[in-house]
Amino acid sequence: MSNQAQEAREALGARLRAFRKDAGFTSGRAFAVATGWAESKVSRLENGRQNASENDIRTWCTTTDRHEHIDDLIATVRHIDELWLEWRRQLQTGAERRQRKALPVYAKTKVFRIWHPTLVWGTLQTAEYAAQTFRQVVDYYEIPDDAEAATAQRLQRQQYLYQGNRIFNVVLGEQALYTNLAGPQVMKGQLDRLLAVMRLPRLSLGIIPRSAPAAIWPGNSFSMFDNKLVLVETYSAELSVTQPREIELYTKAFALLQQSAVYGSAVRDLILTAIQHFDHMPDD
Numbered sequence: 001m002s003n004q005a006q007e008a009r010e011a012l013g014a015r016l017r018a019f020r021k022d023a024g025f026t027s028g029r030a031f032a033v034a035t036g037w038a039e040s041k042v043s044r045l046e047n048g049r050q051n052a053s054e055n056d057i058r059t060w061c062t063t064t065d066r067h068e069h070i071d072d073l074i075a076t077v078r079h080i081d082e083l084w085l086e087w088r089r090q091l092q093t094g095a096e097r098r099q100r101k102a103l104p105v106y107a108k109t110k111v112f113r114i115w116h117p118t119l120v121w122g123t124l125q126t127a128e129y130a131a132q133t134f135r136q137v138v139d140y141y142e143i144p145d146d147a148e149a150a151t152a153q154r155l156q157r158q159q160y161l162y163q164g165n166r167i168f169n170v171v172l173g174e175q176a177l178y179t180n181l182a183g184p185q186v187m188k189g190q191l192d193r194l195l196a197v198m199r200l201p202r203l204s205l206g207i208i209p210r211s212a213p214a215a216i217w218p219g220n221s222f223s224m225f226d227n228k229l230v231l232v233e234t235y236s237a238e239l240s241v242t243q244p245r246e247i248e249l250y251t252k253a254f255a256l257l258q259q260s261a262v263y264g265s266a267v268r269d270l271i272l273t274a275i276q277h278f279d280h281m282p283d284d
Helices: 003-022 028-035 039-046 054-063 069-083 098-109 127-141 147-161 184-197 244-260 265-279
Strands: 082-088 112-118 169-174 203-208 222-225 228-234 238-240
Touching: 003 039, 003 054, 003 069, 028 039, 039 222, 054 069, 098 147, 098 222, 112 244, 127 147, 127 184, 169 244, 184 203, 184 265, 203 244, 203 265, 222 244, 228 244, 238 244
Parallel strands: 112 169, 169 203
Antiparallel strands: 082 238, 112 222, 222 228, 228 238
């Protein structure tokens, strides 16, 4: 969880603890008896180690006679939830809807900063490469199979590479050139695509060689949209970062990653070496 989300959860827990003590419950055990909860749940909520549900808030405020705070604390809980969106909830109707939601964000953004240590960024993907990523998403999250429609939505992002005055700063780990999603032919097509787009005037493509000195640990992939939003993807959730202090940390991280990256002809050489690697790999 992000610092912002965790801090908000801890602040909520501190308020709940104050409500408990003000109501005369001198221990978590006494409050647990009054609510019928496990004592460990009371401790986790007060210390910010568990997300409170809306029903938890209602029970807590009712038990401590703080009814007037219910609406305010429920709004706080909803805000914390929005900071950390479970992929299953976002993808419950399939992957296409999530891809479609991204288009307005891309349309409004002027400066993109993209980091991915292991995969090619979605907007630079070929149709075949993108389709395979979505087939894996469908299988992994056990969601409705709309890989074809999701791929079409993702490919629509490519229009922004050629429109307006947008700037795309993309840094990939060298591993992104070798992560074999769909066999050597698809991978060679994807690598050829990188060779083509790296010549675009609005795109700065850097690659961090696997042996490059690291100014910062690789961390999770993230996408920065101007200085307004950062999306961080994990296996279980997508974290939306909007707090300026946290966005500054990602800005700093991206600059440090760029220090380890190579550009221009060095990128071309790395891609050509990866193509040779797949040339020597038998087709499935």
